Amino acid sequence: MAVRSIRDVESGRVARPRASTVRLLAEAFNLSAADRVHFIHAADPDLAAPEGERPQQLPLAVPGFVGRCAELETLDSGRHPEPAKRPAVAIFTISGMAGVGKTALALHWAHRAAGSFPEGQLYVNLRGYDEADVVDPNDALRGFLEALGVPATGIPAGLEARVGLHRSLLAERRMLLVLDNARDSAQVRPLLPGAGGCVVVVTSRDELSGLIAAEGAHPIRLNVLTGTESMSLLASRLGAGRLAAEPAAAADIIDSTGRLPLALSIVAARMALHPGFPLDAFAASLRPDEAMLDALADGDVRAVFSWSYLALSRPAARLFRLLGLHPGPDLTAEAAAALTGQTPASVASSLRELTRLHLLAEHLPGRYAFHDLLRAYAAELTRSAGKADESRQARHRLFDYYLHSSYPAAVLLQPQWPTIDPVPAVPSNVRSVSKDHDAALGWFAAEHQVLLRAVRQAAETGFEAYAWQLAWALTTFFAPRGLWQEQRAAQQVALAAAERVDDLAGQAVANRLLSRAQTRLGDLDAAEKRLLCALELHRRLDDPTGQALTLHNHAEVCYMRGRPEEGLRHGQEALRLYRSVGNRAGEARALNAVGWLYAATGDYPRAIESCTEALAQQRASGDHNGQAATLDSLGFAHARLGEHDRAAGCYEEAIALFRESADRYHEAETLQRLGEAREATGDVPGAVDAWRRAAQILDDLGDPAAEDAHRTLSRLSPP
Incomplete structure (x- = not known):
């Protein structure tokens, strides 16, 4: 920024700096996402958010929207353009029975009012009445924070931290939030802005009386x-x-x-396909069938669904029935093909037929979803058809598709990790092929919610091997991103499934991977119990690689529990086992673990020797994350020897590699050690910088160690 420009601002000749200047300064100061928003708005409260932080998440509006004039007028009361007339946060609840048009009203108004919210619109389907996958507020907040420009590595793990960041980002911004299909007030509250000129529209079958009473929401009840x-x-x-x-x-x-909008839309879609047919022929065919779907409350709606289903071609009708077996929340043409035993090209015409008749919606390009009433209807049809063999074969093909698509993608994501022996593939079944690391990452990003539900459904329907093997594949996506709660949930289901059928290999893997999540979440007692179970199982299976992996993990837990000598023995045994089977990647990582534990027990020369050998192997194999861990261990050994400058150099190199691989947990750990090394050399500003960066990451991750980091910061830089 030029000196003249600064002088113009100070003298009042220029009221406010340019928007581009403000944003450049925010970037130069390396502000967090929340602080950047506050900085920009302090310069100009009317300044719009940057393009990358101006989300436009609204799904397509429902075509042919009619009526609801009074309700639209109520919603319009939240569109005050003048700041003085805006309520702090305006909340509207739209309630009514399933299929009555709550989402249609919310989206119709949201698109009509979008111009009143120049800083963006956020949308989430909370799936409140989908028992298998009600959206957790923590997961919904992750999606919002990503849409608001927070990088995945900067999103906190804990709910409270996410709520705080979400509200900070929305403070003083003019945005619209559509929270669709909420279960109750408790699911909604964490997603609400804390202040500012935002408008929130919530749809639910529940009246959400808690929001009306406590948050002053304006109720809109649809008939x-x-x-x-x-x-x-x-x-x-x-x-x-x-x-x-x-x-x-x-x-x-x-x-x-x-007069239910969903039923009317389905009827209209079919009649539109036959413009020459008389309406009285359609009217005569719409007769309630008392034997249909007792699970649905309204006989007329059941008749409409039955009428539409019976009009489908045989392939489309079969697909519709089988879609009731899918775990949800959505699926691709490949998954539909797996259910039917066809190719994606063959099933495409049936998908088009179902979407044309409004029995299925393509809510994202290439991804299809049911309305919850139609999902219930399809599932009921499948059960009432009495074709248990067909249903089991369809599920088998579906789980096979997900496993044998995720397995090679998992190997691409984590090529250094030991693999499992997957269930033999179903011959000629459809596959989704990931060509490289980025494609594999994209596939997991799109499918991981489906895969989580598939783990549960496989466990519940007699496909236990698929349950634990899909959970193993998900670990390659969850672990590097710090999604430990998701990993714990998947592995708990996997372990129960493997135990139910006495699958020792599945139990061993699930115990070990569950312990890893428990370790990262701070439950060391539970983690050690799981590791002891895993070790015994791997020994019974005569699996030296599994034993080595488990001993390696146990060495870390022993160190964390103040037993480094025991940890060293476990690490040395893991090293011996890795070498016995020629596992070079495992050998290098065990050498690093042994080096760390030598340093922890005071044998620094051996620590440096072991880590140096590990680092040479990892550089030769291109294992960047392994190199980062070993450099951290070398820094630890040099620090114990009093060689703090050398330690700091190792730490800085490790931090760069951890950041490159988005391993924020270990980046924060190494930053803390860098802070200690800088303080030991008398470089207090450098120490403060390292500890501040560590505290920021630990806060983001919701890690308990954040408290200690902040205490150290207070000691180094008292107010």
Whole structure:
């Protein structure tokens, strides 16, 4: 920034600096995402967010929206453009029965009002009534923070920390949040802004009386459409002339649907495909079938679903039934092909037919999802068909597709990790092929929520081997990103499944991977118990690699529990086992672990010798994360010898490599040791910088060690 520019601002000749200047300064100061927003708004409260932090997440609006004038007027009351007239946070709840058009109203208004929210719109489907996968507020916040420009490595692990960052980013911003399909007030509260000019629209079958009472939400209760609105909806899809020619038949059709928007849309979609058919023929075919779907409350709606299903081609009807077996929340053409035993090209026409008739929605390009009523209907059809063999074969193909697509992707993500022996592949089944690391990462990013649900469903339906092997594959995606809670949940299901069928290999792997999550989450007692179980199982299986992996992990837990001598013995035994089977990557990592533990027990020359050997092997093999860990150990040994400058050099090189591989947990650990080394050399500013960076990461991760980091910062730089 030029001196003249600064003088112009100070003298009042220029009221505010340019937006580009403010953002450049924010970047130069290396501010956190939340601090950057506050800095920019301090310079100019009306300054819009940068393009990368101006999310536009609204799904497509429902075509042919009609009516709801009073409700739209209520929502419009939250669109005050003048800051003085804006409430701090305006919250609207839209409640009503399933299929009544809550989401349609919310999205129609949101698109119409988008111009009033120049800093963006956030959207999440909370799946409140999908028992298998209600969205946890913590997961919803992760999606919002990513949309607001927070890098994945900067998102805290804990709910409280995520809530705080979310509210900081939304403070003083004019944004719209659509929280769709909420289960209850408790699911919604963590997602609400704390202040500022935001508007929140929540849809739910529940009236959310808690939000109305405590947060002052404005309730909007939806009923079915009026007769006039129902006729307008049909006219928007079929044309007014066609209805005018047969008004009595049109009225019968409306009565048969109970004036429920979802049912009307499905009926209209089918009638639109047959413009030459008389309406009275459709009306005559819409008769309630008492034997259909007792699980759904309204007989007229059941009749509409049955009517639409019976009109499908045989391939589309079969696909619709089998989709009821899918764990959700959505699927691709490849997954649909696996369910049916076809190719993606063969199943494409059936997917088009289902979407054309509004029985399925392509909510993202290439990804399909059910309305929850239609999912329940498809599942009921599958059960009532009495074809248990067909259902089991379809599930087998589906789990096979997910396992044999995720297994090679997992190997691409973590090529240094020991693998498992997957269940033999189903011949000629469809596969999703990841060509490289980035493709594998993208596949897991798109599918990991489906895979988590597949782990649970496989465990519940008699496919236990698929459950623990899918959980193993997910670890390669979860662990580097610090998603320890997700890993713990998956491995708990995997372990229970393997125990149920006495699968020793599955039990051994699940115990070991569960212990890793428990270690990172600070539950060392539970982690050590799991490791002892895993070690015994690997010994019974005569699996030296599994034993080495378990001993290696146990060495770390022993060190963390203040037993470095015992940890050293475990590390040395792991090294011997790795060497006995020629596992060079494991050998190098065990050499590093042994080196660290030599240093922890005071044998510094042997520590440096062991780590130097490990580092040479890792550089030869290109194991960057392994190199980072070994450099950290070398720094630890040099620090114990009093060679603090050499230690700092090792730490800085390790930190760069950890950052390169997005391993924030170990980056924070090494930053703390760098802070200690800098303080030991008298470089207090350098120590403060390292500890501050460590504390920031630990805060983001929700790690308990953050408290100690902040205490050290307070000691080094008292107020």
